[in-house]
Each structure stands twice: as structure tokens, then as C-alpha cells.
Amino acid sequence: MIRVGQTSVLAGLLTFGLAASSATSALSQEQKDYAGRQIRFVSTGGPGGAFDTYMRTLIPPMEKYLNATLLPTYELLGLAAIDRVVNAPKDGSTIVLLSGEGMMTSFLYKMPGVRYDPRKMEWIGRVADEKKVIAVSPTSSFNSLADLVASNRKVLWGSVNNSDSNSDATAVMAYVTDMPAKIVLGYGGSSGVNFALANGEVDGRVASHDSAALFVRAKQYKVLATVGLSRSKMFPDIPTIAEVSPLSDDKKLILEWRANIADLGRVMITTPGTRPALLSLLRKALENALNDPLVVERLKEQQLVPAFANAEETVKLVEKSLTMLDAPHMEQVRKIALERYY
Incomplete structure (x- = not known):
């Protein structure tokens, strides 16, 4: 037999369940695909630096948007970080925050060990410029x-x-x-x-x-x-x-x-060939985070000023760097x- 108190509890649980179901149904298919997954977030700066601060400030809002867990990882060598993301599964499970500036100059100066083409990268967006x-x-x-x-x-x-x-x-x-x-x-x-x-x-x-x-x-x-x-x-x-x-x-x-x-600055990339819908979701997650006043304020408290540029704007900066001279x-x-x- 169900007592009155139990009825109230069950009603509350039912209401919560319906709300959760409604919220879940409102998610896009890509957000549902990401739900519960782990994404490796690679930073090319060491603990305590600007790259690390950006990464750790971006993780909570991006996790919330993606409904996934982002795992902070360090790879201090930019070329090694690029190799890691290029060779990762094409499922958006690896993202890298690195110096787009260093990436471009290494490519343009034909430095040893460069095995990538910036035009073939999947750009999520720019986090900050580096004047x-x-x-x-x-x-x-x-x-x-x-x-x-x-x-x-x-x-x-x-x-x-x-x-x-x-x-x-x-x-x-x-x-x-x-x-x-x-x-x-x-x-x-x-x-x-x-x-x-x-x-x-x-x-x-x-x-x-x-x-x-x-x-x-x-x-x-x-x-x-x-x-x-x-x-x-x-x-x-x-x-x-x-x-x-x-x-x-x-x-x-x-x-x-x-x-x-x-001006290309600190950029975020993922694996070439990632499904367009997943790539779009990652881009929206970054844009959502960097347009959040609380995120911007937290970064300013660390003496950092983000300068978000979407993927299209970032690609234009890349193309200009490649063709200007x-x-x-x-x-x-x-x-x-x-x-x-x-």
C-alpha cells in the first residue's frame, strides 16, 4: 500500500523524470552522442601558464554544453600535439589548444618534423590573439x-x-x-x-x-x-x-x-575528417563558453583577455598567412x- 507521503515522493520523481526526459529530447543527436563520453583536451602549455588557465576555465562550460567529460592533458611540444590530434580517431574525442602562430611559422619556414597542412586542419576556433x-x-x-x-x-x-x-x-x-x-x-x-x-x-x-x-x-x-x-x-x-x-x-x-x-593566436583544433555535425557541436561549445560573461570575467581575473574568432574567421586568418607573401x-x-x- 502506498501512503500519502510516498505518493508525494513518487509524484515528485515522476515530475523530475518527465522534465529530464523533456530536457534529453531537446538535445541534438550530436549532444546525445557525446553524452557521457570522455574527450581528451590537450594543452601545449604547462601547468599554471596561460594555456593551462584557458583550458581549465573552458572545461566546465564546454562539459556542460557537450554533456561530456573533458580530460585535461599536457603536451608541451606543439608538433607532438598536432601529431596526436591528426592521428586520433575521427570522432571529436581529442581537441588541442595550441599556438596557431607557432603552427603557421613552423609550416611556412619548413621546419624539420612538420607533417601537417594547415589547410587540412579542422579548426574549432580562436580563443585569444597573441599580439x-x-x-x-x-x-x-x-x-x-x-x-x-x-x-x-x-x-x-x-x-x-x-x-x-x-x-x-x-x-x-x-x-x-x-x-x-x-x-x-x-x-x-x-x-x-x-x-x-x-x-x-x-x-x-x-x-x-x-x-x-x-x-x-x-x-x-x-x-x-x-x-x-x-x-x-x-x-x-x-x-x-x-x-x-x-x-x-x-x-x-x-x-x-x-x-x-x-593575431591567429591561441587556437583550438580537432582531428581532420571529424563528422561535420560533431565538429559543429564542438565549435558551438567553444563559442558558447567564450561568450559567457562569467567565463570572460574569470579569465580577466587571471589577467587574460579572450578574443574569440569562429572557425570561418580563423580559416581566413590562416589563408591570409599562407598567401600574403x-x-x-x-x-x-x-x-x-x-x-x-x-
């Missing part, structure tokens, strides 16, 4: 880009290796401004470069504007200019190279090309980036 800025120590005697260009000795710039996207941006910066410069390689990641800058081993470095903003607040950087034609939203009062240095049409073209690659210009830039200042 480059010129940074020196707060105690440096260099107080402007003009000071650097007028130096009576070679200005020393720290970097990891000549395929690092910061080193090639440094080389382009030095070339278009006619700066006397030497790029010192071999530092163990950004932390090694920052240590060298603090100790006076190098005069400066080129860094992404969001990373630079963290170090400016910590009083470890002084930013002198943005490497590009438009100002950084992180440093709206800091001039661009184009505002300070007179540029020939040829040098302006090279600077614009390199700035366009930086003709073959002679591309070979010229390759020699500038990989040989000239070392």
Missing part, C-alpha cells in the same frame, strides 16, 4: 623603440631557439626597424629568458601581450612597442612599430604579415627569421 610586444627590464636604459634602434652596439634579445615564435618575431622586428640586434638562443623556455632579462644577460625580449601584461604588473617588464600595425588592447597607450619607425612598403608588408600570424618574400623572411640575427 607581440617589445619588453625590457624596468631598470633598462632603453626607454623607447627609438632608443633601441639608435643603440651604438648590438641589442641582445633572449629566446629559446630559432623556431620559437618569439624569436622569429624578434628577427622581423629588428629587420623592419634596422635595429642593430643579436638573438641569444638556448634558454630553457620563457622562464629562462625572463631570468636572463632580470640578470642583465640580455637587453630585452619579444613576448605575447597577455604574458607581458602579467610581468608588467609584477614590475618585471617595461613594454616599449607593439610588433605590428595596430595597438594591443592589453597596452592601448603603447605605440606600434609602424607609428614610431618609418617603414618602406616592403617592410610594412612583412610586418603586417607577421602581425597577422600573431609571394615565394621570393617568403624565402627572404625565412632567412631573416632563421639565420640573420644569430
Whole structure:
């Protein structure tokens, strides 16, 4: 026999069940396919860095939208991360957050180990751009880009290796401004470069504007200019190279090309050949997350400012990077980036 209290409980459970059934029926077939699945979310930055912060901030809203579990994974080598996603099952079970900038320069400079074609990637979207800025120590005697260009000795710039996207941006910066410069390689990641800058081993470095903003607040950087034609939203009062240095049409073209690659920024990709409906769902999940004011606020609390671009907009940036320079210009830039200042 069912008592009154039991009747109320059963009625409540029935109501809940009907609501859950209604919510489930409202899901798309792709959302139902993802329900309960595990998706490997690969970040090419280590724990505690900007990539890691973006990944961990995006996981909860994307999990909610996809009705799936996202597993944070680290793969510090960009080429290894790309190989992983390219060779993963074509079911949207692996997504990678990586530097689109490094991905493009490695491809265009024909670096060893590159086995991918950016045109064949499945782009989910851009999370943030990575405008480059010129940074020196707060105690440096260099107080402007003009000071650097007028130096009576070679200005020393720290970097990891000549395929690092910061080193090639440094080389382009030095070339278009006619700066006397030497790029010192071999530092163990950004932390090694920052240590060298603090100790006076190098005069400066080129860094992404969001990373630079963290170090400016910590009083470890002084930013002198943005490497590009438009100002950084992180440093709206800091001039661009184009505002300070007179540029020939040829040098302006090279600077614009390199700035366009930086604008590609931090991107998310998945396995080529993923079913269009699943790909669309992943794209909507990212867009939904980065348009959520709470997500944006959480990122701003970490001194990060997202700059979402959908897949179509991201593909346009990729195509522009691939076609903006003709073959002679591309070979010229390759020699500038990989040989000239070392």
C-alpha cells in the first residue's frame, strides 16, 4: 500500500523524470552522442601558464554544453600535439589548444618534423590573439623603440631557439626597424629568458601581450612597442612599430604579415575528417563558453583577455598567412627569421 507521503515522493520523481526526459529530447543527436563520453583536451602549455588557465576555465562550460567529460592533458611540444590530434580517431574525442602562430611559422619556414597542412586542419576556433610586444627590464636604459634602434652596439634579445615564435618575431622586428640586434638562443623556455632579462644577460625580449601584461604588473617588464600595425588592447597607450619607425612598403608588408600570424593566436583544433555535425557541436561549445560573461570575467581575473574568432574567421586568418607573401618574400623572411640575427 502506498501512503500519502510516498505518493508525494513518487509524484515528485515522476515530475523530475518527465522534465529530464523533456530536457534529453531537446538535445541534438550530436549532444546525445557525446553524452557521457570522455574527450581528451590537450594543452601545449604547462601547468599554471596561460594555456593551462584557458583550458581549465573552458572545461566546465564546454562539459556542460557537450554533456561530456573533458580530460585535461599536457603536451608541451606543439608538433607532438598536432601529431596526436591528426592521428586520433575521427570522432571529436581529442581537441588541442595550441599556438596557431607557432603552427603557421613552423609550416611556412619548413621546419624539420612538420607533417601537417594547415589547410587540412579542422579548426574549432580562436580563443585569444597573441599580439607581440617589445619588453625590457624596468631598470633598462632603453626607454623607447627609438632608443633601441639608435643603440651604438648590438641589442641582445633572449629566446629559446630559432623556431620559437618569439624569436622569429624578434628577427622581423629588428629587420623592419634596422635595429642593430643579436638573438641569444638556448634558454630553457620563457622562464629562462625572463631570468636572463632580470640578470642583465640580455637587453630585452619579444613576448605575447597577455604574458607581458602579467610581468608588467609584477614590475618585471617595461613594454616599449607593439610588433605590428595596430595597438594591443592589453597596452592601448603603447605605440606600434609602424607609428614610431618609418617603414618602406616592403617592410610594412612583412610586418603586417607577421602581425597577422600573431593575431591567429591561441587556437583550438580537432582531428581532420571529424563528422561535420560533431565538429559543429564542438565549435558551438567553444563559442558558447567564450561568450559567457562569467567565463570572460574569470579569465580577466587571471589577467587574460579572450578574443574569440569562429572557425570561418580563423580559416581566413590562416589563408591570409599562407598567401600574403609571394615565394621570393617568403624565402627572404625565412632567412631573416632563421639565420640573420644569430
